[in-house]
Amino acid sequence: xxxxxxxETGAIESPLVGGADPSTMNAGSIRLKSRRRLAxxxxxxxxxxxxxxxSFWYLISYGVLDERRRFLLRPPHQVxxxxxxxxxxxxxxxxxxxxxxxxxxxxxxxxxxIGFFLATLMSQAKVVERAIFPFMVTLQAIPIxxxxxxxxxxxxxxxxxxxxxxxxxxxxxxxxxTLFGLQSAERGMHDLxxxxxxxxxxxxxxxxxxxxxxxxxxxxxxxxxxxVIGAIVGDFFFGLGDVGIGQLxxxxxxxxxxxxxxxxxxxxxxxxxTVFLIFGWIQNAAIGKWHDxxxxxx
Amino acid sequence: xxxxxxxxxKALSFDGIGMTFPDGTEALRxxxxxxxxxxxxxxxxxxxxxxSTLLKIASGLLENTEGQVSVDRERIGYVxxxxxxLHWRTIQRNVELFAELHGIGKEERRDLAKKAIDMVGxxxxxxHYPKSLSGGMKxxxxxxxxxxxxxxxxxFDEPFGAVDEITREHLNEETQRxxxxxxxxxxxxxxxxxEAVFMSTRVLVMSARPGRIVAEFEVPFEYPRKxxxxxxxxxxxxxxxxxxELRGAHS
Ligand SMILES: Nc1ncnc2c1ncn2[C@@H]1O[C@H](COP(=O)(O)OP(=O)(O)OP(=O)(O)O)[C@@H](O)[C@H]1O
Ligand SMILES: [Mg+2]
Numbered sequence: 001x002x003x004x005x006x007x008e009t010g011a012i013e014s015p016l017v018g019g020a021d022p023s024t025m026n027a028g029s030i031r032l033k034s035r036r037r038l039a040x041x042x043x044x045x046x047x048x049x050x051x052x053x054x055s056f057w058y059l060i061s062y063g064v065l066d067e068r069r070r071f072l073l074r075p076p077h078q079v080x081x082x083x084x085x086x087x088x089x090x091x092x093x094x095x096x097x098x099x100x101x102x103x104x105x106x107x108x109x110x111x112x113x114i115g116f117f118l119a120t121l122m123s124q125a126k127v128v129e130r131a132i133f134p135f136m137v138t139l140q141a142i143p144i145x146x147x148x149x150x151x152x153x154x155x156x157x158x159x160x161x162x163x164x165x166x167x168x169x170x171x172x173x174x175x176x177x178t179l180f181g182l183q184s185a186e187r188g189m190h191d192l193x194x195x196x197x198x199x200x201x202x203x204x205x206x207x208x209x210x211x212x213x214x215x216x217x218x219x220x221x222x223x224x225x226x227x228v229i230g231a232i233v234g235d236f237f238f239g240l241g242d243v244g245i246g247q248l249x250x251x252x253x254x255x256x257x258x259x260x261x262x263x264x265x266x267x268x269x270x271x272x273x274t275v276f277l278i279f280g281w282i283q284n285a286a287i288g289k290w291h292d293x294x295x296x297x298x
Numbered sequence: 299x300x301x302x303x304x305x306x307x308k309a310l311s312f313d314g315i316g317m318t319f320p321d322g323t324e325a326l327r328x329x330x331x332x333x334x335x336x337x338x339x340x341x342x343x344x345x346x347x348x349x350s351t352l353l354k355i356a357s358g359l360l361e362n363t364e365g366q367v368s369v370d371r372e373r374i375g376y377v378x379x380x381x382x383x384l385h386w387r388t389i390q391r392n393v394e395l396f397a398e399l400h401g402i403g404k405e406e407r408r409d410l411a412k413k414a415i416d417m418v419g420x421x422x423x424x425x426h427y428p429k430s431l432s433g434g435m436k437x438x439x440x441x442x443x444x445x446x447x448x449x450x451x452x453x454f455d456e457p458f459g460a461v462d463e464i465t466r467e468h469l470n471e472e473t474q475r476x477x478x479x480x481x482x483x484x485x486x487x488x489x490x491x492x493e494a495v496f497m498s499t500r501v502l503v504m505s506a507r508p509g510r511i512v513a514e515f516e517v518p519f520e521y522p523r524k525x526x527x528x529x530x531x532x533x534x535x536x537x538x539x540x541x542x543e544l545r546g547a548h549s
Contacts, residue, residue, distance in 0.1 A: 188382040191359055195376060196399040206398075210386040290386045290427040 074258040083263025093248060093264050097271055100231040100244030103159060104275070107166025108227040112220070114167070115174030123182035123208060124200070140172040148237045158241040162234030169230035170223040177219025181212025214291050217283035224275045232268060245271075308332040309369065309483035310356060310451050316364025316508075317351055325351045327508040329365070335450060338477050338484035340494040341511075342540065343504030344548045349487045350379075352509070353453045356485065375449030375482065379456045381436035383428040383443075389415065390424040393442045400447075407446070414442035417476065434465040438472075445476065452477075454486040458493070470496050471525060478521050491544065492528060495537050503543045513543040 054076055061075040074082075084090050118136070122129040144165060155161040185207050193203045235246020245268050252261035311332030317325045325348035333339045343349055354360035356369055357376045383392045393414055397407035415421055418438040428436055437457055444452070454473075458466045474497045477484055488494050494501045495517055503513040515536065519527060527533050 186380075186382065188378050188380050189384065191378070192382060192395070193399070194359060195357055195374070196396055198399050202399065206395075207384070210384065213386070287386070290429060292429060 071256050071258045074262060079259045079262045079266075082259035083266075089260050090263070093245070093260070093267050096243065096245040096248040096264070097267055099242050100228070100235060100246065100268075101271060103162045103234065103244060104166055104224075104227040104231040107163045107230055108170055108224055110163070111167050111170045111174055111223060111227065115171055115178055115219075115223075119175050119178035119182060120204070122179050123204075129179070136172060136175055139168070142168075144168060144233060152238065156240065157238040159238075161238040162231060162244070165234035165237070166227050166230035169233070170227040173219045173222040173226065174216075177215045177222075178212060181215030181219075182208045184215060185211035213287050217279070217287065221276055221279045221283070224279045225272050228268075228272045228275055308334045310334075310485060311368050312352070312356070312365065313368070314365035315352070315355060315362050315367065317348065317355060317360070318363050324508040326355075326362075327510050329509065329511055331502060331511060331514075333451075333483045333485050335483045336481050337500065338474075338486065338498045339500045339502060340486040340488060340498040341502045341504055342488060342491060342494050342544055343509060344506045344544075345489070347504050347507050347547075348509030349504060350455055353455050353485065353487060356451075356453055369451055373447045373449050375444040375447055375452040377440055377444050377452075377454045377457045379459055381428070381433075381440040383436055383439055385428055388425050388427055389420060389431070389439050392428070392439055393446060396443060397446050410446040411442070414445040415439075417445060418442045418472065434461045434469065437461060437469065441473070441476075445480070448480065449482055452480075452482040452484045454484070456487050456489065459489065466490070466493065467525065467528075471523075473497060474521065474523055491537050491540050495533060495540065496523060496528060501540055503540065503547055505547045512547055513540075515540055 057073070057076055061070060061073050065072055082089060083093070118132060122132055147168075151161050151164050155164055182204075189207055189211070190203075193207055198206070231244060232246040232249070235244045236250060239247050239250075245264055249261065249264050249268075252258075252264060309332075311330075313330050315329040316327050319325060329352065331339070341349055341352070351360060353376065355362045355367060357374055358371050383389075384395065387395070390408075390411055393411040394407045397410050402410070412424075415424060418441050420435065420438050420442060423431065423435065423439075428439070431439065437460075440457070458469050461469065470493055473486075477497070484498075486494070486497065498517050501515045501517060502511050503515075504510065505512045517536065519530075519533070
């Protein structure tokens, strides 16, 4: 076929089958117009909900609790004043947060390495998967409280044990999602690689791993959140050394410092949300171009 | 593996092929025919009669339980019913895949891909991802990917089954041009009789399972075949004969 013929048939074809024809991209401008409304629709509901929440908070602080019992739930402006605007208090919370973040990231990093390694191993042969998987499920099922004594025997009561708790809590979703992802490449795609005599490593690198990325990111987002929880929980049990937000929570609770306690709770949850958002952003930057996140719900 | 290249000079030949799956399903029985370069053979047959199985055997994805296949599998072209494009690669990078797997250098495979993309009329879409392409365009990309191999033997497994009628006719015309230009040995599977007669030099009719070749038609029309051929009286007559045989094969 000549290039001209190709151009002709291409030109005839595009309007018929061309979902991707550049001319159809005009639809975007229609969407632009209602962008303001869309913003209002997405921002307004949570703001209203937040307003209701804060009113309810005041109602309980002043309406339900009498003066003597108000330490149970300090009103929002008090929390803001003592917990956030008093720099001594707030910087203590920030320091704790930084320390916990460090533990969470180290734990998550190690989880990712172990998780990728085990999932890759399991993806290579069903036998390996059958051998390892039950133990992963068992490990996952152990309540963390039950192995706290063991962890402290082996790793002491410092940062190392906090990291271990982090790993135990965040490992499973990474393994499961990565394995699921590695197994998600279609049969036909595997056939292509078989036809062209691709080696095991090539198949893994050029087919299975890229196909696994959406699932891997889904797992990472879950595990990142869990690693933050793991760091805080670890803090509760293992308080030696450079303590994190968990130890602060414990201290504030013991001293009935309600304002700081609530401020620390809010900042912990802010940390969790931030980590979740950061991984969502990385996911979007890495695979957003080719993967429809909304399609698969991950 | 039962493939040999010494016994015949034909590009692809089946000799007494039988296939019984481990679960006892007999898919093919005593299938013998061959396809040479410059021939375009189409197999039509009822659903489930073993057509895909035959192509899998030809390509080496499956091993036949009876008979001999002879074909050079080094650069065999095989287009599946699904486009099977890798979602994470642009069209350009998808079309480069086979050259990449065969260890061809960056520059060379980029040129190969560029040429193949031109041939199927997808120029301008090199940097698009598969998700933004229509079914027909994905199929063109899949064709282009196989064309980069310049395959001497080209297997097609109902590649246009999932696209609309008009697109299918366009793709038939293009496939026919590619065949003329590249001169490969083509083995094409389809459910569509008009598609079969339009493109082929020969049409084979397969029986219901276990699949056997029950009829063979030479298609006399000159290449290049014009779209108008589909309304020709001789075309209609030949299609009618194939159809009658196919109906017989169903029972
Ligand atoms: N791995 C397998 N194990 C057992 N039976 C199989 C296997 N693969 C295919 N079959 C059976 O072999 C028969 C032929 O299958 P095949 O896919 O070749 O049919 P086909 O002619 O391509 O059908 P269609 O037109 O629907 O694509 C079918 O009855 C199918 O169920
Ligand atoms: Mg089939």
